[in-house]
Amino acid sequence: MPFALARPAHHELVIKKSRFIACVESVPGRDAALTRVAQLKAEHPDAAHVCWALLAGGQSAANDDGEPGGTAGRPMLEVLRHQDLEGVMASVVRYFGGVKLGAGGLMRAYTDAVAQALLTAEKIPLIKQAELACSVPYSLEGMVRREVELTDAQWLSVDHGSVVTLRFALPETQAAALVRRLGDSGQGKLAWLGTDNAQNV
Structure with a gap:
């Protein structure tokens, strides 16, 4: 490492x-x-x-x-x-x-x-980071924020438009589990955006 x-x-x-x-x-x-x-x-x-x-x-x-x-x-x-x-x-x-x-x-x-x-x-x-982004309706923003903040994530941006778009980076080793948890809690209304860039931060 x-x-x-x-x-x-x-x-x-x-x-x-x-x-x-x-x-x-x-x-x-x-x-x-x-x-x-x-x-x-x-x-x-x-x-x-x-x-x-x-x-x-x-x-x-x-x-x-x-x-x-x-x-x-x-x-x-x-x-x-x-x-x-x-x-x-x-x-x-x-x-x-x-x-x-x-x-x-x-x-x-x-x-x-x-x-x-x-x-x-x-x-x-130096821990390899994964950068993720998702969009959700306003009703699910709080749930996503809570889940993300339970990890060692760093917020990159939160944009409020017709939906809420949240971008964050977290250790690559924690990314898959978080994606699963958010998918289970997102009631089919959470969409992942194509930004999964691994990088050293």
Whole structure:
């Protein structure tokens, strides 16, 4: 099961006078990650490198920002993958301390900085959601609302026209049982609308 982060996690390492300042945080996608990298570069104008890795929306990215190829972004990305995280980016700001670490030393430093940050992170399971919509006469609106509110559902919209159209999202595992209950209680007057889109919320 994939996880998201409840809040950003931080860690700082000092290796042979180089500082590695790691942050792992939630981001929706690549654009937000690039904005965050630009912000970090502005906050740390004297840093030698701002390396980062991203896993979000089915996309992954890794950037070494001038470090030798494959020594920073990719090792950071592997840490995120091993933690089964989604919608996250890891960034490490490096202040060079004057001593070269070599490729192996760099890979260990970037990996450890991110791994240590994640040791303190609170992870939240991402639950697959089903989006449902139905229409009912006004006389049944209260019954539908009560049934939906007994689940872990989230209201998306309620529209009052010639009938009441209710849209909501709930954990996919609860959807089939709710559809059955509403069908039984709907006296044949409840119509399901074609919006059954499963999505991660």
